[in-house]
Amino acid sequence: RTEWIMTVLHIVTLLYGFIHLSVSTMKWISVRRGGSVTIPCFYGDRQKTHMKYWCRGDDWRSCTPIVHTDSPQEGKVSIRDDPDQRVFTLTIKNLTAGDSGTYWCHVEISGGSNVGDQVYLSVTDGSPGLSVDKQEVTGVEGDNVSVQCRYRNSDSLKLWCKIGGSCASERSVSLDGRPVLIREDRVNRVFSVTMRGLEMKDTGSYWCDAGGWQIPVHITVKPIIITESCETLLFKSTLLFSSLVQLALYVGLGLLVLLLIIIIITWKVRDKHSEVAETQV
Structure with missing residues (x-):
């Protein structure tokens, strides 16, 4: 029961940090030796354009910088910043027992008043x-x-x-x-x-x-991306082709009827002229 109470208090502390602190991250992370881990570090709107870095040490004022956003790759450690989501992400590969220790997510502020949060990383054989x-x-x-x-x-x-x-x-x-x-x-x-x-x-x-x-x-x-099967596309293509053929037949038939009407009218007009000419003679 005591452990549960401590866990709840720990979670409350984490949530408070994510909501109210300038920089926040996980507190305790455990990884198997030889594996890799990705650790997100969250920051506020005011830190979007500032340089972010990852350092190691018990005290943030004297911790050793490992990688920063101006130089995003250092050996097996890389950093990636996403200002739109206000998070920079650390990825560490091929972890060894020597990688166990306390680390800091840091944002560099002009005037030396840096802000950050710590995380303990444990690399285990088991x-x-x-x-x-x-x-x-x-x-x-x-x-x-x-x-x-x-x-x-x-x-x-x-x-x-x-x-x-x-x-x-x-x-x-x-x-x-x-x-x-x-x-x-x-x-x-x-x-x-x-x-x-x-x-x-x-x-x-x-x-x-x-x-x-x-x-x-x-x-x-x-x-959701709606995709259609080849059978559906073939059916629609066939249907479209059939509709175009029918349209062409209707248009052709209409033109033929129009041509016949013109021929009949022309014939009748010429026949009328012939009758008038014969009458005058």
């Missing part, structure tokens, strides 16, 4: 504290998407949260008014999250939370 099969998930408008969150501590509270929004547990039926289904499999130590009836506004950043660990997941919802 099962990570919390993991997902894919951190990037794509769905189609109207369909469902599912995320499998695999945990290590079976007694912890399991949550599915949206960045800048709220969290849902297994008892929940919705997240910020959108339908969500959460089911836990304690035998296999996994809880699955299904978001149903996707809408374009469901695109965004989410995270699984269990035992104090978080793992971010980005969901992209694409619009």
Whole structure:
């Protein structure tokens, strides 16, 4: 029970940070050695044009810069900024035990008053504290998407949260008014999250939370693209060709009738002239 209370307090702290702080990110992330991880860092409107960077160390004032947006690649670490979504994303590949430690998402502000938030990264040989099969998930408008969150501590509270929004547990039926289904499999130590009836506004950043660990997941919802089969296209083409042939026949028949009418009128006019000429003679 105490662990659940601590987890809830931790989630409240995270959500407060995402909403109110200038820069915010996850707090505890666990990854298996040899794997990779993507970590989002969120910032406010006022930081859109500022340089962002990723550094390592317990104290942000003395942490060692690793990569920044003016130089987005350094070895196995890369950074990508998306000012429209107000997020810069760190990707670290081929993780080793030596990569475990405290890191900082930072935004450089003129005058040296930098702002940032810290995250602890744990690289383990065994099962990570919390993991997902894919951190990037794509769905189609109207369909469902599912995320499998695999945990290590079976007694912890399991949550599915949206960045800048709220969290849902297994008892929940919705997240910020959108339908969500959460089911836990304690035998296999996994809880699955299904978001149903996707809408374009469901695109965004989410995270699984269990035992104090978080793992971010980005969901992209694409619009429905109506495609037609070759049989349908062939049928429509045949129908169009048949309609054009019928139109051509009708037009041709009309022209033929018009030509006949002209010939008859011309013949009658000439016949009339012939009768008048004979009468005058």
